[in-house]
Every structure is written in C-alpha cells, then in structure tokens.
Amino acid sequence: MSETANPGADARRVALFVTCLVDLFRPSVGFAAIKLLEDAGCRVVVPTSQTCCGQPAYNSGDREDTKAIARQVIETFEGYDHVVAPSGSCAAMLKKHYPELFAGDREWEARAQAFSDKVSELVSFLTDVLGVTAVDAKVAGSATYHDSCSGLRELGIREQPRQLLSSVEGLTLTELEDADVCCGFGGTFCIKYPDVSNAIVTKKAKRVKQSGADMLLAGDLGCLMNMDGKLKREGTAVEVRHVAEVLAGMTDAPPIGGKL
Structure with a gap:
C-alpha cells in the first residue's frame, strides 16, 4: 500500500499502521480503514518504510530484536499527529508495550512514550478521538x-x-x-x-x-x-x-x- 491523503490542508495528519496480516493477506482492510479515516476528515498517510510492530518477537521473549524493530517504527511514525492501526493487538503493542520496553532507557524512553500517546486502534480512534x-x-x-x-x-x-x-x-x-x-x-x-x-x-x-x-x-x-x-x-x-x-x-x- 502506498501513501495517500485527502486534500483537506487543515485536517489531522494520520499515519496508518497497516499491520503485517492486513498487508499480506487482506489489503482490503487497509483500504477500508483509509476510507473511514478520510470520511472523518483526516489526511491519511501510509508510510512505505513501516515494518512489523515486533509483537511476535516480544511474545517470544526476544527483547533485543523487539527493541530494534520498535526503534524503526518510532522513527517512521513519530512525525505524524496520530498513528492508527486496524488491529487491537498491534495497537496495544505500540501503545502499551513500547513504553515498557524502553523503561529506563535515557535515549528512547521519552520518545517511546510520546509515540505511544499518539497511537489508537481504528474504531476507537473514530469514536473516542474524533467523536x-x-x-x-x-x-x-x-x-x-x-x-x-x-x-x-x-x-x-x-x-x-x-x-x-x-x-x-x-x-x-x-x-x-x-x-x-x-x-x-x-x-x-x-x-x-x-x-x-x-x-x-x-x-x-x-x-x-x-x-x-x-x-x-x-x-x-x-x-x-x-x-x-x-x-x-x-x-x-x-x-x-x-x-x-x-x-x-x-x-x-x-x-x-x-x-x-
């Protein structure tokens, strides 16, 4: 999936975290997410350099590889107003576990927290953030x-x-x-x-x-x-x-x- 945006210059700039399964098995979910976000007045961007959120490695206890993945994700997405994922598990990984992952890390702890504060699951973002x-x-x-x-x-x-x-x-x-x-x-x-x-x-x-x-x-x-x-x-x-x-x-x- 490539970058797309609706023309509203004053709209919130939302980065879509597509997720691995959507990208590989069900791209229609990503396009549906873009439609919902654009209909709600957002400017949607799909960063092409995004990768996995790191959840498989994290759940397997591989913290070092998870951190390497997380740093790349944060660097890719931290410049946007919001980060939205059409997946509760991926959104939870980004929002809840990234700050825990970098707790005590002087270089990355604050960046991870600032990033996670921008993350929402798709339906929750539509209702709880956009109303x-x-x-x-x-x-x-x-x-x-x-x-x-x-x-x-x-x-x-x-x-x-x-x-x-x-x-x-x-x-x-x-x-x-x-x-x-x-x-x-x-x-x-x-x-x-x-x-x-x-x-x-x-x-x-x-x-x-x-x-x-x-x-x-x-x-x-x-x-x-x-x-x-x-x-x-x-x-x-x-x-x-x-x-x-x-x-x-x-x-x-x-x-x-x-x-x-």
Whole structure:
C-alpha cells in the first residue's frame, strides 16, 4: 500500500499502521480503514518504510530484536499527529508495550512514550478521538461481533464497534454469546499449543453458529483468520470479515477465505 491523503490542508495528519496480516493477506482492510479515516476528515498517510510492530518477537521473549524493530517504527511514525492501526493487538503493542520496553532507557524512553500517546486502534480512534457516532454505509444482512482479547482487555474496546455497526443501514447486529472469550489464536500461542488452541476455537465456532448471524466480525485479522479456518473446516457458511470493511460499506470483495 502506498501513501495517500485527502486534500483537506487543515485536517489531522494520520499515519496508518497497516499491520503485517492486513498487508499480506487482506489489503482490503487497509483500504477500508483509509476510507473511514478520510470520511472523518483526516489526511491519511501510509508510510512505505513501516515494518512489523515486533509483537511476535516480544511474545517470544526476544527483547533485543523487539527493541530494534520498535526503534524503526518510532522513527517512521513519530512525525505524524496520530498513528492508527486496524488491529487491537498491534495497537496495544505500540501503545502499551513500547513504553515498557524502553523503561529506563535515557535515549528512547521519552520518545517511546510520546509515540505511544499518539497511537489508537481504528474504531476507537473514530469514536473516542474524533467523536464519530455513525457511518455512511449500507450492508444487508445480520452480523455478530467477537471481542478480540488485546483490544478488549488492553485498550477497552467493546462498545465502540457496536455503536458504529448499529448505524450501518440494513445490518442487524446479534450479540455473540461469550463474545469476550478468546478465539484461541493468540499469535504464537496457536503454534506452541495447537491442541489447546483448537479446543478453544471449536467452542467459539459453536457460539458463532448458534448466533444465527450471516457474518462474523472482529477488529483483529489474526482472530478472524483463525475463526474462519475453523468454520470452513466444519462446513459452516458464515462470512467472516474485518469490522472496517462493513463500516466502510466495502463488502464487494469475497469474505476472508472466500473464492475470487
């Protein structure tokens, strides 16, 4: 994805942290995020030198490589008014763990904190920072929403996506039982403990089917891909999409795991 901006000279200059999974597997989420931000009056920039947030290395205990990645991210993004990510887990890494990572570092501690203060998850930024209460989108059908762990527990994101989804014309939102329970992905967790991960996602897939919804939505692509994989293996015809795609009204592309 390349740099883009709307023409409002006085608009907030927002840098989009695309995330690895969006860039490699679901670029449509990035374009949906840009549309939502521009519709809210932001000038959006997508720095082409951005890399991973460092979360896989961090969760594996590799602090030195994480710091090297974090320094590059901070240098790339610290010149913008805001940094927005369409992912609760990546946003939490940037906002919560970067300051901890550089605690006591005389050169980087203040820079990490100043950077993290600018970071928001996409839906939270729209509602909590910009004050957006509704979107101009039309999507027919029913949907249910899964609260990803990092967004919910580290960033307090729960009501924000539901508020905006309630404004989507034609969409009926059905609450998912145990919506706040982990889907079993957990980044490297699903690789280290595949049997436990599968047991967790099996329960989540059951709840999704019980909801009766046409679509499953969430704010983290890793969770969505994990749940979609399980639903597909069980032969469940539920469309799985990132919440940004629905809020932007950009559902022409096939759902996650769908055929072109």
